Amino acid sequence: MRLGVLDVGSNTVHLLVVDAHPGARPIPTASNKSVLRLMRYLDDDGSISEEGVEAILEAVRDAVVVARDEGIEEFLAFATSAIREATNGEEVLARIEAEAGVHLGVLSGEEEARLTFLAVRRWYGWSAGNILLFDIGGGSLEIAQGGDEYPEVARSLPLGAGRSTIAFLPDDPPTDKQVAKLREHAKRVLAKAVGAFDDLRKYDHVVGSSKTIRSLAKLAGSTEEGVGPEDRSILRLSGLDDWIPRLARIPADARPNLPGITADRTFQIVAGAIVLSETMRAFKVKELEVSPWALREGLILRRLDRLVED
Numbered sequence: 001m002r003l004g005v006l007d008v009g010s011n012t013v014h015l016l017v018v019d020a021h022p023g024a025r026p027i028p029t030a031s032n033k034s035v036l037r038l039m040r041y042l043d044d045d046g047s048i049s050e051e052g053v054e055a056i057l058e059a060v061r062d063a064v065v066v067a068r069d070e071g072i073e074e075f076l077a078f079a080t081s082a083i084r085e086a087t088n089g090e091e092v093l094a095r096i097e098a099e100a101g102v103h104l105g106v107l108s109g110e111e112e113a114r115l116t117f118l119a120v121r122r123w124y125g126w127s128a129g130n131i132l133l134f135d136i137g138g139g140s141l142e143i144a145q146g147g148d149e150y151p152e153v154a155r156s157l158p159l160g161a162g163r164s165t166i167a168f169l170p171d172d173p174p175t176d177k178q179v180a181k182l183r184e185h186a187k188r189v190l191a192k193a194v195g196a197f198d199d200l201r202k203y204d205h206v207v208g209s210s211k212t213i214r215s216l217a218k219l220a221g222s223t224e225e226g227v228g229p230e231d232r233s234i235l236r237l238s239g240l241d242d243w244i245p246r247l248a249r250i251p252a253d254a255r256p257n258l259p260g261i262t263a264d265r266t267f268q269i270v271a272g273a274i275v276l277s278e279t280m281r282a283f284k285v286k287e288l289e290v291s292p293w294a295l296r297e298g299l300i301l302r303r304l305d306r307l308v309e310d
Contacts, residue, residue: 002029003303004072005296006063008096008104010038010082010138010162012264013059016296017070022308026300032066034059035264038082039138039162047088053095056083060100076299078105080112081139081160109156113142115298117151120207122301123293129204132197134279135294136212136272138162141279143193145200152200155193159186159279161212161265161272169271172252179248179274186275190282197283206285208235209294211265212272217290218260219243233290237280244273 001021007014013034020026036059041052048056067075083089084106097103107115116135124131133151135142139160144151168174168182208217213235220243221235247255248270255266265272280288 001074001307002070002072003300004063004067004070004075005299006060006067006075006077006102006104007296008056008060008077008079008083010080010140010160011268012036012138013056013063014296015063015066017067017072018300020300020304022304026297026304030066030070032063033264034062037138037162037267039166042086042166045087046085048083048086048092053092056092057096057100060096060102064100064102074303075102076105076303077102078107078299080107080137080295081109081156081158081163084108085139109140109142110154112137112140112295113144113154113156114150115302116142116209116295117144117146117154117298118149118301119293119295119298120209120291121149122297123291124205124207128207130201132203132206132283132285133209134207134213134276134288135209136161136275137210137295138268141275143197143279143283145197145203147201153196155196157189157193159189159275161268161275164271164275165268172267173249174270176248179244179270182271182274183278186278187282190278194282206283206288207291208276208288209291211262212269213276213288214290214292215260215262215265215269216240216243216273216276219247219258221290234287235290236287237277237285240273240277240280244270244277247273 015032017030018026041049130147133144141157141159144154146152217235220239223231255261
């Protein structure tokens with residue numbers, strides 16, 4: 001089966017096309033990405049502006065053309081926090097369906113966490129034991145933990161890299177005072193959430209997923225030999241904290257010259273690094289391993305599981 005997964009997120013509209021069937025690893029065949037940074041298009045009342053809606057529509061139409069050209073048999077399209085939390089979210093969804101012909105399912109923050117956890121579990125397998133997962137998107141931070149395919153506890157916090165940039169780091173590059181305010185804010189939000197995980201048994205494996213964390217690992221992390229053909233990507237808190245002050249002093253347009261920092265993440269990478277640093281501190285994590293699979297793969301795997309059930 002050739003599946004197309006369309007992720008309308010806070011930072012990008014990303015189409016991933018895969019060849020997949022139950023019991024096999026999904027094989028990517030095509031990818032199409034439009035950088036939106038939707039947080040820029042939020043009005044004071046929390047609605048997505050007309051300019052932002054038009055940008056979404058254009059990106060979705062482009063993705064549909066690619067999906068059609070790739071001969072997909074099924075289209076899985078979903079939206080996350082930016083549209084989910086917009087005051088005109090329902091109107092935006094209706095326009096996308098009417099004008100682009102695509103029905104977007106809306107995932108809750110907890111669903112995002114659960115599906116990402118499923119992907120990470122399948123990637124690492126049962127030998128990874130009890131997994132603690134961090135995933136930083138544009139609008140939200142997902143945290144999940146458990147020993148099964150789905151987590152025992154899953155939380156979604158309003159600490160996404162794009163959201164945090166708009167709210168706390170308006171200058172480019174940000175000031176030391178702005179960086180400190182974001183750290184304090186993240187610390188307060190995380191302190192209210194960490195207690196939900198207190199009754200779980202100690203984690204055996206800590207994993208980070210999302211493009212933001214993968215980018216930070218390429219910048220500040222290291223690689224180690226893993227099982228099979230792919231090396232393990234490791235990010236340590238000490239290395240991350242060493243880079244944050246330097247990263248914050250570099251203007252956004254110069255950051256893509258650094259290892260791992262791509263143009264679509266350059267404006268929000270500082271905020272993402274600060275949020276990840278405070279998250280690791282809140283959970284007393286000194287290092288994590290970076291998963292190549294995340295939410296989109298989780299959606300694919302759940303769809304394949306349902307094929308088997310049917």
